Amino acid sequence: MKLSINQVVKQSLAFFLLSGCLVFTTNAQETKKRKPIIDVHVHAMGGNPNGSPMCPWFLKDMPGGDPNQDPPAFMSTDCINPLQPARSDAEMDAAILRANEELNITMVVSGDAKVIHRWHKAAPDKIIPSLGISNADQMTVEQFRDSLSSGFYKVMGEVAPQYQGMSPSDMSLDEYFGVAEELGIPVGIHMGTGGNGTINITRPAYRASLGQPFLLEDMLARHPKLKIWVMHAGYPMADQMIALMGANAYVYVDLAGFIWSYPLEEIHDYLKRLLQAGFGKRILYGTDFMMWPELFETSIQVIESANYLSEEQKRDIFFNNAVRFFNLDASKFEK
């Protein structure tokens, strides 16, 4: 390729500006700690030597399939730089601790109890343990009450009756919600989508219709002091989500999962819709982190790059709204 003098000058200038910017960014990061982030939706699990890489925003293409052929892939690995999974427990633990320290992320964590204890031990101020239950066979109401009363668990979640073909207002879960209400424990409930071909590939009992935010209303009416957040923001049912939040002042949403799986335009449209409807103070930041350490940066970037959000709105989503929802002490994050 032949370059004219003009092009050479332009390119050198671009390089100079770019390298100048990089130097500035590095220095700024070294001297200033990143502002705190609260990720309300992290799943605790060990590393997996057979874990699949993942291309963010892979649901931009859902071609479907045929019942007589192999089911379509759940995720895509067809991109230039797929995110790699943590392949051992040590790799996973190190990735979480790095996110706690370098990215200054405090996490609400549910899942494998052993892993939660391990992560909590490594960073007690940055890990908020959460106890999930999605059907009554998992533990009795008494066991659930004892676990919450021990003080280790501060949150109830992820509650995901939708995957079991059950409404969140199903009476079999009602006493558990009653315990959370009585103890003042906030609850995170999965409402929304479950991925490409969920029913065909992984969860035959799952029903898309059981993710409708309105299904929460009967349960909320039975527990007027319960504080819940709707995980995945009830995507894509914005109308129901907006009506539910309008009628129920203690309901918040999180952005987990769909912000790195659906097409970016779609994600921003949904987020804008919630903001435009007046709920900027009730949107919590979350990733639905499972196994790909770089997912933390990928997800943060979605919010940081949203040019329709003011700095104040970004800080609300990343931090302030969660401090308010979980009754945390903001001054403790300044250390």
Ligand SMILES: [Zn+2]
């Ligand atoms: Zn979920």
